[in-house]
Amino acid sequence: MFSLQTIFGKGDKFYGLLEASAAASRESTRALVELLGTPAAQRSLEKFKLARQREKDLAAQISQELVNTFVTALEREDIDELSGALYKIPKIVEKFAERYTFAAERLGEVDFRSRAAMLEQASEVIEQMVGLLRKGMNIDTSKALNDQLQAIEAEADRLILELYRETYARETDPMRYLILKDLFELLEKAIDRCRDAGNVVHQIVLKNS
Numbered sequence: 001m002f003s004l005q006t007i008f009g010k011g012d013k014f015y016g017l018l019e020a021s022a023a024a025s026r027e028s029t030r031a032l033v034e035l036l037g038t039p040a041a042q043r044s045l046e047k048f049k050l051a052r053q054r055e056k057d058l059a060a061q062i063s064q065e066l067v068n069t070f071v072t073a074l075e076r077e078d079i080d081e082l083s084g085a086l087y088k089i090p091k092i093v094e095k096f097a098e099r100y101t102f103a104a105e106r107l108g109e110v111d112f113r114s115r116a117a118m119l120e121q122a123s124e125v126i127e128q129m130v131g132l133l134r135k136g137m138n139i140d141t142s143k144a145l146n147d148q149l150q151a152i153e154a155e156a157d158r159l160i161l162e163l164y165r166e167t168y169a170r171e172t173d174p175m176r177y178l179i180l181k182d183l184f185e186l187l188e189k190a191i192d193r194c195r196d197a198g199n200v201v202h203q204i205v206l207k208n209s
Contacts, residue, residue, distance in 0.1 A: 012073050015134040017062050021086040022130040024055040025197075026123040028090035029190075033120050035097055036113045043101055048094040059087045074133065078204045082130070085197035089123065092193060096186040103179045110163070110180060115187055118156035122194035125149045129201040142205040149198040156191045160184055 031047035062083045066076055100112070129145050132138065163184055171177045 012134075013065060013069070014062065014073055014079050017058055017065065018079070018082060018086070018130050018133065019127075021055060021058045021062070021083060022123075022127040022197075024051050024058065025086050025089040025093075025194075026120070026127045027051045028055075028093040029116070029120040029123040032093050032097055032116045033113065035100070036116050040104055043104075045094070045097055045101060048090070048097045051090045052094045055087050055090045059083050074204060074208070078200070078207070082197065082200045082204065085193065085200050086126070086130075088193045089126075089190060089197065092186055092190040093119070096183060096190065099179075099186070100183060103183075106173075106176050106179060107183075108176075112183070112187065115156060115159050115163070118152055118159065119187065119191050119194070122149055122152045122156070122191055122198075125152065126194055126197050126201070129198055133201065133204065137205040137208050139205055139209045142202050146198050146202040149195060153191055153195045157188065160188050 028048055028051035031051065034047075035043055062079065066072070066079060072079060100107075125145055125148055129142065129149075132142055132145070163180070167177060167180050167184075171180065
């Protein structure tokens with residue numbers, strides 16, 4: 001005979017899976033900051049591949065658990081949406097890292113580090129927000145963190161806009177221009193995916209408070 005506590009306890013596993021997924025996203029952004037500060041000869045994509053594979057495995061596990069679990073701690077649609085939002089972060093970060101590594105010799109003095117640092121900050125806030133779900137979903141705390149995330153995104157957008165402005169004004173090599181534009185867009189997209197994940201978490205908090 002199963003008690004309600006046992007049933008709900010099985011649903012609680014999603015907190016841990018989502019927290020692990022947020023941690024994998026943060027690991028990928030931290031790896032990017034490290035990559036951008038590493039000499040070309042020592043750069044490796046291994047950390048990105050590991051973070052991406054971990055995120056992929058967690059997303060698959062979450063999908064399977066949604067099928068197998070009768071009662072979930074959060075609504076199934078919310079779990080699936082948040083898992084999908086978190087999955088996209090390391091996917092885009094890995095793509096940026098790959099293209100940056102391939103094209104680094106053509107990029108010259110363009111410095112992505114300050115922008116990547118903003119991305120890492122955003123992923124750290126996401127990790128905090130996902131951790132909130134297990135702790136009672138306080139609206140004020142969630143809003144404060146989401147506001148912090150929006151502020152990081154706004155500042156990151158401003159910094160990326162500066163890169164665009166400088167490239168438009170000075171770049172004369174068409175191929176280098178296209179490479180830079182591609183990298184700018186990927187970095188901006190990664191930060192936007194952090195924002196999307198934060199919005200999903202905040203909506204879950206609002207719904208369950």
